[in-house]
Amino acid sequence: CSMIYGSTGATHFDQLAKILTGYEITGARSSGIFMGILFIAVGFLFKITAVPFHMWAPDIYEGSPTPVTAFLSIAPKISISANISRVSIYGSYGATLQQIFFFCSIASMILGALAAMAQTKVKRLLAHSSIGHVGYIRTGFSCGTIEGIQSLLIGIFIYASMTLDAFAIVSALRQTRVKYIADLGALAKTNPILAITFSITMFSYAGIPPLAGFCSKFYLFFAALGCGAYFLAPVGVVTSVIGRFYYIRLAKRMFFDTPRTWILYEPMDRDKSLLLAMTSSFITSFFPYPSPLFSVTHQMALSSYL
DSSP: OHHHHHHHSOOSHHHHHHHHHHSOOOTHHHHHHHHHHHHHHHHHHHHTTOTTSOTTHHHHHHHSOHHHHHHHHHHHHHHHHHHHHHHHHHOSOHHHHHHHHHHHHHHHHHHHHHHHTTOOBHHHHHHHHHHHHHHHHHHHHHHOSHHHHHHHHHHHHHHHHHHHHHHHHHHHHHTTTOOBGGGGGGHHHHOHHHHHHHHHHHHHHHTOTTSHHHHHHHHHHHHHHHTTOTTHHHHHHHHHHHHHHHHHHHHHHHHTSOOSSOOOOOOOOHHHHHHHHHHHHHHHHTTTOOHHHHHHHHHHHHHHHO
């Protein structure tokens, strides 16, 4: 921000829009503005755990209390996505930022899918899953179109619902000190409803129809194809297929594997049960009834350009 202010003398978005789009800035001032916008983009990417600024996420996710982890997994992605959209819309370096996010989207999807395959702990698996989903969400932003922004908003809404669902279950399981994926072996035998709900959430993460996660990836990849990003969409499809391995592995562990140790899982409290019911209903009902969210996100995408 200081470099942008030093080069333009303004910090308000409207003033910056007039300066950056109304005049041709060359020389040292242009370099200062470019570096300022680049550093802001790097800060944004760091906060949303996009590759190559993702290194802190797995350790923080594992070491933090589960409610804090859920907050870090959802809130920064919502707020930073809104700020990135405003910066790119008002800035004259939208094409440069688009290329940066294009690279980060591909790298995040690939690393998130491959790194999660080797995880043995539930929260570290969700951390790498979050990194992968950052790449999917950034796919919509890399397009730089209204359709891309709308698909990004749909992806954020669905991702937030799935993440709330997943961490509500993880929070309940942590009460019985469930830490490793192998500890889930007795869940389907002792609490089948919770196991089914967790499996539905993982299938939605994987993008298996007719769940909400499939619709999210469909809109994101369709927007990428619509803006000519023909390489981005196939990479997303391939990494989604790879990601299904570790999501389905969780369901296999809960329903088909013989538990090494039997754990008596404590029942969920009323607040977590209510949250789980709302998010699970949204995940399962979005496919047949997408119009309400589609209309809201369309208006939000239009308003960002007006």
